[in-house]
Amino acid sequence: MTPAAPLSVVGIGADGWDGLPAASQQALREAEVVIGGARQLALLPAECAGERVPWPSPLRPAVPGLLAAYAGRRVCVLASGDPMFYGIGRTLNEVRGQEAPPLRVLPHPSSVSYACARLGWPVEETEVVTLVGRPAENLAGALYDGRRLLVLSAGAGTPGEVAALLRAHGFGPTRMRILEQLGGGRERVAEGTAADWVEPPEADPLNVIALDCVREPHARRLSLVPGLPDDAYEHDGQLTKRHVRAATLAALAPAPGELLWDIGGGSGSIAVEWLRAHRSCRAVSVERDPVRAERIGRNARSLGVPSLRVVQGAAPSALVGLPTPDAVFIGGGLTAPGLLDACWEALPPGGRIVANTVTLESEALLAERYRRHGGDLVRLAVAHAVPVGGFTGWRQAMPVTQWAAVKPAVPDVGRRFT
Template sequence: MITVVGIGADGWAGLAAGSREAVAAAEVLVGSARQLELVPASEAERVPLPSPLLPALPGLLAAHEGRKVCVLASGDPMFFGIGSTLARLLGAGALRVLPHVSSLSLACARLGWPVEKVTAVSLLGRPLAALAAELRPGARVLVLGPDGDAPAAVAGLLTARGYGASTLTVLSGLGSPEEARLSGTAATWPATPAAALNVTAVECVPDPGTRPLARVPGLPDDAFDHDGQLTKRDVRAVTLSRLAPLPGELLWDVGAGAGSIAIEWMRTHPACAAVAVESHPARCARIRRNADTLGVPALRLVEGRAPGALAGLPAPDAVFVGGGATTPGVLETSWAALRPGGRLVVNAVTLESEATLAHWHAAHGGDLTRLSVQHASPIGGFTGWRTSMPVTVWSATKGDIS
């Protein structure tokens, strides 16, 4: 059993009696150099956390198997902390976790913000672009920064995304005698580094003319950088309704084009994941830019042609084929890879691909739908309807058909 003890910036004085007892009883104390300095001297062997952490952590734990190991963590170990990592590696039954007050709770206490109405974004080992998905008028976001440069980086992203009017409050040294607070707007934030231990609180205010982007499917087409290979807004919304994303599920977006389906899938919930498969190098570059701009930098990009590029990918909960339905093996490979209960959705715009979907529908069932979208546009001095190319959508759930 490994004990994980959360410790705050107030150090030993802020620990509860049970946490002090666990630290004092340890034969091996594991933590960062700063955390190890916060606890009094003892006979325990002190082991600094390795960097990079994940590759070295299993070996570190194996080297001390059979001894009383206590791992020190900042604040609540299960809040973007090492407790979560250890639980994934060892299982919850191998851990005893003694949490301290999290930086989220401390920051909300200082600001008077209800914890349940705040979104937290950690930049510890994660890209700054992840913050972009949380920007909307009135949102309150707490950003956990890895260093003193984080507040200025946050301010820069907000300003670039049209939220320069947002209020920033940087709380540093929370819980320590050196606790400090600095406020300003993103657009006017100084480049001067803050203290290394900081939380940046953001109250989102859009600049005039900024268009907020919803989390529900169907973003405007111009929200994406594309070369025309894009599932258009109205069809995209219908397609995602058929794909039916649930938190924690994985999507394959095959023939991803601009990546719009994969990106909007991931925007529905932070736990949703996606793999975009695209053979065109320039389009792959666009997918990466779109993913960063729209706040889902964790989108996995595979450059290659299906079905070969699908080999070795983790089993999906849903697959969207937006291009290549007539390529031999693409639909067969996608269907075979789906988990039970998974959804396959295929869009077709040509007679050849439509015939392929008609064949699959006749042989296996599912739902076949044809979409025809008309948009009002100028005709001389008047307004008329212009019809977009019809799109045929075949969708099926594994287990519902043979």
């Protein structure tokens, strides 16, 4: 849907009309229609005579209809702070499509810029996590000792949610500063630690949370790289073990924005660590057992990647309708008729497939695929030191056969051996 007139997007801060530059004020004066949140619209003076239209809730489904209703008129969308930083600008671009005229964006300093200025934190070194329209569990994946984080709050109750999450993950000593109404005349800072956090009276919904992360000595330390400790997961034994998991993620090779199919999810460990590789990674975990499917969701939330989509069903039938993957991991069900063919066909050129097994029957299937498509066929063997009487010996885990391949850009006519 392409509107007949260019669309302006103006960022506004807590300082209101007086804090806007001349170009932003002019755009709002000239607008025939101003669309925005009720709080932002209330900041405009009477000289902005255009029709004021508050966003309905939920917002995103209403965007196409509103733009269509006011097509051909001078429309200005009012946003909080920088419209292109977790703001309405991205939504407008996605809804309008690439054929629409470019947005005219007039940004205001973001709450992050204000917060870093008040705190003396370098913006480029400060990680930002938004909880606006997102679950608080998103924060868990960013918690590391000594890190500085800014959390974009969803409202007055968000600091309490954040404090509870920090305590649950062993970050109770973390210093919390709640910066309210940044850039306005009613700026206020509340301070405490997550361990003893008490919600201040009359907390303001317009706030940003600054965290100086401190991990308790007994709390589990989680790495950024694949191969989290096995006890980081809730599981019933159906778990790709730590060292094999690290090798599997290396073969899957996640990159920003890519989508993984994790088939036979078990505990969800492969999909979870794929998502932890980058905040823009996406994953679908397919698990036929309903108890395990629920457990996958709990593990994803606990480890900071609640965006993991869990599909309860048996592959390959459960794969129908899923978005095209960039990579596929098969951790279970290899002998299901048609599964390997369905996964290979679903991959685009350049897509990766990795399959692990411990059984001879499934190993024979992987050997056949290796002959047909090439790639790497490896056996992973891990042994752990254990007590043997008064001494120490090795206990061998079941070896894992792994096939990894990349789908070629041209039709695959079979692999030739020399």
